[in-house]
Amino acid sequence: DQQVKQNSPSLSVQEGRISILNCDYTNSMFDYFLWYKKYPAEGPTFLISISSIKDKNEDGRFTVFLNKSAKHLSLHIVPSQPGDSAVYFCAASADSGAGSYQLTFGKGTKLSVIP
C-alpha cells in the first residue's frame, strides 16, 4: 500500500514556464513533507520542505503548497530552467519512535524542461 503517491511519472515543460509537480498521501500521521531532486547516478538532494502547520513555503523559484484536508501537496517551479530537469521525489515524515523521524517516498516524477 503506497502511502505517498506521485501519479505523474513524467512532465515536460517549456523553459520559462511554470512546472507543477503533485503528490498525494494517505497517512494522516505524516506531519512534515519534503521534496528531493535526483540527477542520474547521484543520490537525492534535499530541495524544500513544509511543516503540517503551514500551507505554503517558498525558497527562491521553488514553492511548496500543502492542503491537509485533501492530503495533497504540490511543488511549483517558476520560472523553469533546463537545469531543473531531474526526477523529483515527494517524501513524507512521521515519528518512528523515540523522537526520531522516518521518510516515506513516492515513486518520483521525471521533469524535463525544454529549452
Add this chain to the structure above:
Amino acid sequence: EAGVAQSPRYKIIEKRQSVAFWCNPISGHATLYWYQQILGQGPKLLIQFQNNGVVDDSQLPKDRFSAERLKGVDSTLKIQPAKLEDSAVYLCASSKWQRDLPTEAFFGQGTRLTVV
C-alpha cells in the same frame, strides 16, 4: 562539510553470492538510514539507526540482509545470499537528531548492485 560517503559505487555479483556496502555519514549526524531503490521506484527504507541502536528494521528482509553501525558512526549493509530481485541502488542517508523535530536527510551517491 563533507557529505555522506558510500562505497563501492558499483557492484556486480552472481546470485547466491554475498556482498557488503559501506557508509560513512556526515559528521555529527546521529541518525543513519539505508534505503533500497529499485529502478522506477522511490527509495524504500530498509533500516534506521539512532546512534548505534536500531530504530526501525521492519522492512529489512532479515533472512538475507543484515546491517550494523559500530560505535554509532560508520555502517555496513550485507546481503547473503543475494537474489536477482536484490538488484537495485542502495542509498545511505544521515540526518541530525533533534528530539521531536523532523530534519531533512542527506543522501550519499548510492551503490548500484546488479545480481546476475
